Structure formats: structure tokens, C-alpha cells
Amino acid sequence: xxxxxxxxxQKTYANGFTALKGIDLAVQEGDFFAxxxxxxAGKSTTIGxxxxxxxxxxxxxxxxxHDLDADLIGVKRCLGVVxxxxxxxxxxxxxxxxxxxxxxxxxxxxxxxxRAEKYLKQLGLWDKxxxxxxxxxxxxxxxxxxxxxxxxxxxxxxxxxxxxxxxIELRRSMWTFLTELNQQGVTIILTTxxxxxxxxxCRNIAIIDHGQIAEHTSMRELLKKL
Ligand code: ADP
Ligand code: ADP
Numbered sequence: 001x002x003x004x005x006x007x008x009x010q011k012t013y014a015n016g017f018t019a020l021k022g023i024d025l026a027v028q029e030g031d032f033f034a035x036x037x038x039x040x041a042g043k044s045t046t047i048g049x050x051x052x053x054x055x056x057x058x059x060x061x062x063x064x065x066h067d068l069d070a071d072l073i074g075v076k077r078c079l080g081v082v083x084x085x086x087x088x089x090x091x092x093x094x095x096x097x098x099x100x101x102x103x104x105x106x107x108x109x110x111x112x113x114x115r116a117e118k119y120l121k122q123l124g125l126w127d128k129x130x131x132x133x134x135x136x137x138x139x140x141x142x143x144x145x146x147x148x149x150x151x152x153x154x155x156x157x158x159x160x161x162x163x164x165x166x167x168i169e170l171r172r173s174m175w176t177f178l179t180e181l182n183q184q185g186v187t188i189i190l191t192t193x194x195x196x197x198x199x200x201x202c203r204n205i206a207i208i209d210h211g212q213i214a215e216h217t218s219m220r221e222l223l224k225k226l
């Protein structure tokens with residue numbers, strides 16, 4: 001099964017700048033995939049399109065066979081996205097953020113509370129459950145974003161620079177968490193501008209530069225060339 005298929009994806013912003021020049025990409029179910037590229041390459045634009053925050057100019061996106069244009073609800077059900085920037089209600093408590101999110105997916109209240117507890121515990125945030133998000137540290141907010149993206153148990157999790165600005169200790173615990181999640185069958189795609197992160201975690205990799213895929217290969221093949 002193909003978890004994500006992107007064909008001919010283009011994006012020209014309102015100011016006329018073309019950030020994506022026709023991206024083709026396929027990621028198979030079960031993969032741990034890195035989209036690696038320098039700042040400005042087009043990684044966040046690609047993720048913005050996948051999470052419907054950015055409209056595409058041309059091309060096709062399918063998540064587990066659900067077309068982004070024709071079946072947005074189907075896409076949303078099997079996709080979790082962790083954006084780079086925090087976008088919480090800063091007065092809402094960590095636990096309530098997760099229960100609210102579960103509500104968007106029609107998950108009944110009791111189940112929502114159980115899942116919120118499960119993910120807060122898994123991410124080391126259970127003792128922060130009643131803390132408004134504005135009081136959380138950067139690392140805690142990042143982990144809460146991951147919990148929020150997982151609350152509907154998506155088959156594909158996409159993270160935009162998940163460890164940008166986090167300290168080494170937290171980075172390692174996030175790597176362990178993501179590796180275990182992948183072993184449980186969740187397909188993971190992350191963007192990074194940091195080869196070591198891709199090398200540690202990912203089996204397959206695409207390199208994006210100036211809005212184009214420069215290379216699409218296995219991590220092993222890429223390391224042979226470097
Ligand atoms: P990356 O995530 O790889 O750093 P982005 O997708 O954020 O790259 O940006 C790709 C290019 O698009 C950059 O040159 C950036 O300046 C430009 N860009 C991003 N957002 C906008 C916007 N809203 N309007 C115009 N240009 C943008
Ligand atoms: P800060 O940003 O203030 O440094 P963090 O949120 O990064 O705080 O981390 C707070 C503590 O929680 C750290 O000691 C970190 O190692 C620990 N921690 C981070 N991730 C996890 C996790 N998945 N499970 C348990 N503890 C964690």
C-alpha cells in the first residue's frame with residue numbers, strides 16, 4: 001500500500017514566488033521517511049498543502065488512496081500532522097486540548113479521555129495535564145503537538161522539523177518514541193535539514209532543493225555516496 005503519493009505538486013505564492021516546481025513522491029506504508037533539504041527548499045510548503053493550510057497551485061495528493069481534493073475527510077482520518085509552530089489555545093489545559101481534538105474526529109468523550117491519558121503518559125506529560133499550554137516549556141509543547149496529532153490514531157504521521165530547537169536529551173527521547181511508533185505500524189514522514197536525524201531514524205529519503213526533488217533513495221544508498 002502507498003501511504004502517500006504526490007504527483008506534479010506545484011505551489012506559486014500570491015507574490016509570484018514558485019516554492020514547489022512539480023514534486024513527485026511516493027512513500028510506502030510502514031516506512032520511516034525523511035524529506036531533507038536546506039531552509040527555503042519547500043518542505044513546510046509541502047506539509048502545509050498536506051494539512052490543507054496552504055492551497056496547491058497544481059498537482060495531486062493521495063493519502064492511503066484518498067484524494068486530497070475529492071475526499072478531504074478520508075485524508076484527515078488517516079493523517080496526523082505536527083506543524084513546526086505551536087498553534088494551541090494558550091489558556092486551554094493540555095488534557096483538554098487532546099479531548100477537544102478527539103471531539104473533532106467524533107471520538108466519544110470516554111474514549112477521548114482514555115486516549116488523552118494514554119498519549120500524555122507516553123510523552124511524559126501526564127503530570128502537566130492540568131497546566132494551560134502557555135505555561136509549558138518549548139519541549140513540552142512540542143510533545144503535546146505530537147500527542148494531539150496522534151489522538152485519532154492516524155496511519156500516517158507527518159512531522160515538520162520535529163526536533164528543531166530542542167535539547168539533545170529531549171531529541172533522543174523523541175527519536176525513541178517515534179521509532180517505537182513506527183515499529184507499531186505507523187508510517188512516519190519527517191522533514192529535517194539535519195542529515196544526522198534522517199540517518200538515525202529513516203529508511204528512505206528524498207532530498208528537496210529549490211522546490212524540486214533532487215534525489216529519492218534509501219538511506220543506505222545515500223550514505224554510500226557521501
Ligand atoms: P522550508 O520549509 O524547506 O524551509 P518553505 O516551504 O518554508 O521551505 O519555503 C519555501 C520558499 O517559499 C522559501 O523561499 C520561502 O521564502 C517561500 N515562501 C514561504 N511562504 C511564503 C509565502 N506565504 N509567500 C511567499 N513566499 C513564501
Ligand atoms: P525544557 O524545554 O524546559 O527543557 P522539556 O519539555 O524539554 O523541558 O523536558 C522536560 C523533561 O521531560 C526533560 O527532563 C526531558 O528529558 C523529559 N522528557 C522528554 N521527553 C520525554 C518522554 N517522552 N517521556 C518522559 N520524559 C520525557
